[in-house]
Amino acid sequence: MPLYIKVVFDKDRLFMRRERFLLKQLYLFTIYCAPVNICTPCSLLNKLSRLLSLYQFKISCLSLKPKQFFKRIMSKNIAIIGAGISGMSTAFLLMQKKCRITIYAKAFSPNITSNRAAAFWFPYHIRNDKRGIRWCQTSYKYYQKLAEQKESGISMRQLIKVLRKGVEEEEPVWIDFMPEGVCRIMDKSELSENIAKGYEVKVPLMETQIFLPYLQQQLSKNGVRFIEKEIKSFNELTSDYDIVINCSALGSRKLCNDESIIPVRGQVGLLSPKNNMPIYLDNEKPLYIVPRKDAIIVGGTYEEKVKTEITEPSTIQRILNNAYEVFPALKQQQVIGSWAGLRPYRPEVRVEQEKVTNIIHNYGHGGSGFTLSFGCAEEVAKIVEKM
Numbered sequence: 001m002p003l004y005i006k007v008v009f010d011k012d013r014l015f016m017r018r019e020r021f022l023l024k025q026l027y028l029f030t031i032y033c034a035p036v037n038i039c040t041p042c043s044l045l046n047k048l049s050r051l052l053s054l055y056q057f058k059i060s061c062l063s064l065k066p067k068q069f070f071k072r073i074m075s076k077n078i079a080i081i082g083a084g085i086s087g088m089s090t091a092f093l094l095m096q097k098k099c100r101i102t103i104y105a106k107a108f109s110p111n112i113t114s115n116r117a118a119a120f121w122f123p124y125h126i127r128n129d130k131r132g133i134r135w136c137q138t139s140y141k142y143y144q145k146l147a148e149q150k151e152s153g154i155s156m157r158q159l160i161k162v163l164r165k166g167v168e169e170e171e172p173v174w175i176d177f178m179p180e181g182v183c184r185i186m187d188k189s190e191l192s193e194n195i196a197k198g199y200e201v202k203v204p205l206m207e208t209q210i211f212l213p214y215l216q217q218q219l220s221k222n223g224v225r226f227i228e229k230e231i232k233s234f235n236e237l238t239s240d241y242d243i244v245i246n247c248s249a250l251g252s253r254k255l256c257n258d259e260s261i262i263p264v265r266g267q268v269g270l271l272s273p274k275n276n277m278p279i280y281l282d283n284e285k286p287l288y289i290v291p292r293k294d295a296i297i298v299g300g301t302y303e304e305k306v307k308t309e310i311t312e313p314s315t316i317q318r319i320l321n322n323a324y325e326v327f328p329a330l331k332q333q334q335v336i337g338s339w340a341g342l343r344p345y346r347p348e349v350r351v352e353q354e355k356v357t358n359i360i361h362n363y364g365h366g367g368s369g370f371t372l373s374f375g376c377a378e379e380v381a382k383i384v385e386k387m
Contacts, residue, residue: 075099076384079241081231081255083107084114086362087247088215089142089373093381095222103219104237106230106251109212113249116341117370118268118290118297119206120159120279123177124367129348132368135375136177142374143204153210156202159279160186163197167284205279206370207292231255234359243387245360245380249344252363258350261364263342265306268299269316269323271333280326287322295336298323302367304345311338343367351379358387 075098080087083105091101109115121140126132147154163169175183178201186198220226231237234255237244246252253261274296280289290297298319316338324331346364349372353360362380365372 076242078243078245079104079237080245080247082247082249082251083109083226084112084247084249085369085373086249086365086376088212088219090245090247090362090377090380091219091224092215093374093377094384095219095224097381099384100223102225102227104227104229104231106228108226108228109216110209113341114369115208115212116339117208118288118299119208119370120157120290121203121371122159122281123174123371125345126349126366126368126372127173127177132372133177135372135379137179138375138378139371139373140179140204143206147204152214153207155205157205157279159201159203159281161199161201161281162195164282164284165194165196169197203279205290209294238358243358243360243384245362247362249363250342256361261344261346262305263307264345264366265301265303265309265340265342266299266367267301267311267315267319267340268297268338269320269335270337270339271296271298271330272336274333285322287326289323289327296330296333307342309340309342311340349376351376353383353387360384
């Protein structure tokens with residue numbers, strides 16, 4: 001069994017304590033420091049190296065230069081509040097920067113709103129925030145890379161976005177959010193009679209029932225801890241962690257006393273799976289159809305300030321009828337259920353450090369949680385590096 005070494009610096013003195021511990025983390029060291037200069041003399045590092053060599057430790061990081069060594073072992077201890085896609089993607093990026101991470105949440109997948117998302121990449125209710133262009137495109141690249149791992153539950157799919165005849169098209173500002181080369185205007189010969197205009201877009205589809213457990217497994221394998229606990233005050237964490245990152249979505253309404261974030265209910269119907277279908281999107285109806293391995297998700301609704309996560313049979317039937325109108329063959333599919341979830345909408349996504357605190361906020365993504373996730377997580381990671 002390997003040894004776990006705790007090294008404690010107290011000014012110029014070095015104390016070592018050995019414990020037998022099965023090392024499942026990425027780190028061989030936990031550093032507890034009284035105020036100490038990061039440029040600790042090389043002689044101290046040499047002393048550490050000699051002491052460790054007595055016990056025949058194989059420590060690769062000792063070959064680093066002093067500043068690199070301390071950067072490696074003095075990793076930040078971070079708490080993340082929330083285990084939805086915002087919290088999980090933030091943990092995923094910070095994990096790669098060798099931070100020590102604990103995720104606190106009152107529930108984990110599959111018992112969270114993120115599991116009920118249709119979760120295809122597309123900018124939704126974010127188009128007036130130009131920061132979203134960078135965030136959306138960054139997320140696209142991460143998903144595109146993750147799609148190379150079959151077990152991730154992510155695939156690159158064809159999305160058809162339509163504008164029906166008789167419906168006035170708003171300025172298509174959403175095109176600015178598209179990565180170069182993924183979107184084209186469809187030829188009229190490709191459209192049905194009642195469609196005035198169509199766009200074909202190549203987008204990532206995240207099958208939440210596969211992707212979220214995959215993401216949690218990757219985090220666990222790399223030492224991220226998960227604690228099922230509702231955090232009601234930042235004071236529960238701020239003194240125990242170097243940095244606290246708030247990804248609590250609608251929980252931020254109470255946690256931050258932020259009344260600008262509101263619930264927006266979405267209802268969807270579920271049909272039995274069917275292969276070889278594109279993702280279909282008609283924002284004006286509104287209608288989206290998302291074929292997954294476990295079901296065809298048919299949505300949706302946008303119900304502001306509705307706080308109950310329940311479905312209404314009449315609404316689900318109306319949604320399904322809209323889908324049958326476009327794809328009559330879907331009538332042959334069995335209705336296997338329905339879902340309702342609450343989107344955490346805020347007029348402006350909040351990604352910032354709270355002044356004079358060790359708290360970073362990352363919430364208010366509305367219906368674009370998956371679309372913005374890794375882009376906002378990268379923004380958080382940049383803030384962490386400066387703290």
